[in-house]
Amino acid sequence: MNAVDVRGLKKQYRVYQKKEGLLASVGGLFRRSYRTVNAVREVSLTVEKGELVAFLGPNGAGKTTTLKLLSGLIYPTGGEATVLGHVPWKREVAFRRRFSLVMGQKNQLWWDLPAQESFRLHREIYRIPTQDFDRRVDELTAMLEVRELIGQPVRELSLGERMRMELIAALLHSPELLLLDEPTIGLDVISQRKVQEFLKHYQSERKLTVLLTSHYMKDVEALCKRAIVINKGVIKHDGPIADIVDRFSKHKVVEVLFGGPIPGDLSRYGTLLEATPPRVKIEVERADVARVLSDLLDRAQIDDVSVNERPLEDVIAELFASDDRPNDAADVLPSDGPPGADDARLALSRDG
Numbered sequence: 096m097n098a099v100d101v102r103g104l105k106k107q108y109r110v111y112q113k114k115e116g117l118l119a120s121v122g123g124l125f126r127r128s129y130r131t132v133n134a135v136r137e138v139s140l141t142v143e144k145g146e147l148v149a150f151l152g153p154n155g156a157g158k159t160t161t162l163k164l165l166s167g168l169i170y171p172t173g174g175e176a177t178v179l180g181h182v183p184w185k186r187e188v189a190f191r192r193r194f195s196l197v198m199g200q201k202n203q204l205w206w207d208l209p210a211q212e213s214f215r216l217h218r219e220i221y222r223i224p225t226q227d228f229d230r231r232v233d234e235l236t237a238m239l240e241v242r243e244l245i246g247q248p249v250r251e252l253s254l255g256e257r258m259r260m261e262l263i264a265a266l267l268h269s270p271e272l273l274l275l276d277e278p279t280i281g282l283d284v285i286s287q288r289k290v291q292e293f294l295k296h297y298q299s300e301r302k303l304t305v306l307l308t309s310h311y312m313k314d315v316e317a318l319c320k321r322a323i324v325i326n327k328g329v330i331k332h333d334g335p336i337a338d339i340v341d342r343f344s345k346h347k348v349v350e351v352l353f354g355g356p357i358p359g360d361l362s363r364y365g366t367l368l369e370a371t372p373p374r375v376k377i378e379v380e381r382a383d384v385a386r387v388l389s390d391l392l393d394r395a396q397i398d399d400v401s402v403n404e405r406p407l408e409d410v411i412a413e414l415f416a417s418d419d420r421p422n423d424a425a426d427v428l429p430s431d432g433p434p435g436a437d438d439a440r441l442a443l444s445r446d447g
């Protein structure tokens with residue numbers, strides 16, 4: 096059964112286009128021009144209940160906008176979506192009790208108060224019975240190793256500790272769906288790993304549905320089997336993570352441990368990635384791997400050889416770099432009204 100079902104979702108923003116020069120600026124007071132930004136052009140996807148799916152894309156691809164649409168924070172320009180059986184932008188209370196959105200770049204905890212005060216506020220908002228609340232705070236603070244910090248003002252916590260508190264706040268009401276927008280952004284490696292381990296454990300135990308955006312491929316590899324890749328507001332790939340490397344990487348990495356003299360012309364086989372004799376790494380075209388190996392075996396003494404896929408991170412970076420279509424619609428539309436009824440709505444709390 097699907098937790099998320101999205102068909103042809105679109106979101107355009109109209110952005111005020113300030114003209115250069117004094118005269119044009121004065122003219123702009125009377126006649127404003129707007130530019131249309133296609134943040135989400137065409138998104139169709141489904142996520143099954145209990146799945147943990149990565150939602151990947153370069154900066155400005157439309158990930159956050161999609162998550163905001165799925166949380167009902169903003170209205171779409173077109174298309175349909177049901178999330179846990181609800182149309183998100185109807186903002187039904189019953190829906191809001193069933194999901195959580197965590198944005199790594201935004202705070203939902205009170206900055207000057209200890210996290211436990213924000214947790215209590217959540218208890219009131221979501222009407223969590225006191226016993227359940229106490230048990231969940233206990234359990235989550237223990238799992239995320241922040242129990243002794245919940246009485247300390249949030250502003251005094253490290254970024255990693257704060258992020259873990261954010262996760263606790265998001266999970267107190269036991270949501271069925273967790274939308275995670277860059278939950279490990281800016282965290283050091285140890286905090287990143289703690290968050291990853293927690294999410295992995297918690298998700299598999301609770302069969303929580305998770306849609307995760309992250310620029311850290313380590314998160315993605317550690318947590319997700321499936322990835323949806325978006326670029327310029329359009330879905331580019333939806334399938335197993337392993338398929339991304341298969342489908343988009345034209346190369347493999349051949350690592351050779353030489354047992355004798357190393358041929359001097361290895362670059363004829365591909366790009367030399369590393370040469371620390373007697374070990375050499377060469378990036379070779381997929382179709383050429385067998386030929387290169389047999390040629391090397393003929394010409395040199397080889398003690399060991401391995402053929403590996405390129406790191407997911409490199410493949411994704413290359414995939415994003417290869418699509419340069421701008422996502423601004425070229426049309427600059429004169430308009431009679433200001434944009435951004437949506438933006439005002441964004442200021443509303445999602446938790447209310």
Ligand SMILES: Nc1ncnc2c1ncn2[C@@H]1O[C@H](COP(=O)(O)OP(=O)(O)OP(=O)(O)O)[C@@H](O)[C@H]1O
Binds near residue numbers: 422
């Ligand atoms: N409120 C807004 N008003 C105008 N344009 C917006 C607004 N929000 C997003 N955009 C534009 O929509 C496009 C998609 O933005 P979005 O934040 O969804 O991207 P993203 O994939 O989350 O990027 P990142 O990885 O950098 O967070 C960008 O070009 C962005 O500038």
